[in-house]
Amino acid sequence: MNKTALRKKYLQLRSEFSIEEIDDKSIQIANIALKLPIWQFNNYHIFLSITEKGEINTEYILHILQGKDKNIAVPKTDVKTNSLSHFLLTDNTKIETNNWGIPEPKDGIPFPENKIEVVFIPLLAYDKLGNRVGYGKGFYDRFLASCKKDSIKIGLSLFAPESSVIAVSETDIPLDYCITPEEVYCF
Numbered sequence: 273m274n275k276t277a278l279r280k281k282y283l284q285l286r287s288e289f290s291i292e293e294i295d296d297k298s299i300q301i302a303n304i305a306l307k308l309p310i311w312q313f314n315n316y317h318i319f320l321s322i323t324e325k326g327e328i329n330t331e332y333i334l335h336i337l338q339g340k341d342k343n344i345a346v347p348k349t350d351v352k353t354n355s356l357s358h359f360l361l362t363d364n365t366k367i368e369t370n371n372w373g374i375p376e377p378k379d380g381i382p383f384p385e386n387k388i389e390v391v392f393i394p395l396l397a398y399d400k401l402g403n404r405v406g407y408g409k410g411f412y413d414r415f416l417a418s419c420k421k422d423s424i425k426i427g428l429s430l431f432a433p434e435s436s437v438i439a440v441s442e443t444d445i446p447l448d449y450c451i452t453p454e455e456v457y458c459f
């Protein structure tokens with residue numbers, strides 16, 4: 273299956289769950305995340321979810337990070353350059369929903385990409401090797417390319433990996449882990 277077909281397949285699969293079901297699965301994902309050896313760092317990056325589009329609700333992982341007093345960076349989309357900038361999430365961060373329904377920081381304290389140690393990544397599909405397919409704009413591929421090489425890249429998915437290997441391009445950066453409501457895949 274090519275990337276376009278995979279996007280379609282997983283958008284469809286995702287749409288079959290209710291918001292309540294996705295919320296339960298998001299809690300399970302956060303509980304599984306607690307068992308990973310990733311909590312000794314200071315600087316974490318997490319996306320804020322579009323819950324109406326069936327994305328995993330990252331609020332639960334966010335609460336864990338806040339409880340552990342971590343520095344948390346959240347992305348803001350720049351439509352002109354198809355790139356992301358990042359801001360420190362604080363009590364004063366004003367979050368606004370952009371044209372695509374993504375909650376984003378308005379502005380704030382910029383967070384340098386090369387300081388990020390752990391990144392939680394949205395995705396549509398992935399395979400057993402950790403290859404990932406996103407929405408197809410390359411936002412995360414470009415962002416991950418400018419993170420430290422040894423940053424830990426963690427996908428979040430409602431589903432087990434695709435059994436066939438996804439044809440990747442040079443710019444695709446693989447995941448280190450993918451957390452599902454049932455288990456963690458390590459790559």
Ligand SMILES: Nc1nc2c(c(=O)[nH]1)N(C=O)[C@@H](CNc1ccc(C(=O)N[C@@H](CCC(=O)O)C(=O)O)cc1)CN2
Nearest residue numbers: 319320321322327347349372374394406407409411412
């Ligand atoms: N919650 C969340 N935040 C995220 C991402 C994500 O996947 N989820 N991103 C992950 O990359 C980045 C934004 N990615 C985007 C990728 C594609 C489109 C997009 O296709 N827009 C269409 C309209 C789509 C629609 O309305 O259904 C367009 O430009 O025409 C928008 C944002 C950064 N923040």
Ligand SMILES: Nc1ncnc2c1ncn2[C@@H]1O[C@H](COP(=O)(O)OP(=O)(O)OP(=O)(O)O)[C@@H](O)[C@H]1O
Nearest residue numbers: 404405406407408409410411412413414417443444
């Ligand atoms: N590091 C990069 N520098 C420049 N262009 C890139 C880079 N990474 C990806 N791209 C371009 O972005 C486009 C989308 O890439 P791809 O189909 O892999 O997106 P995706 O992985 O599904 O999306 P995302 O990364 O936003 O989740 C492609 O045209 C690709 O060439």
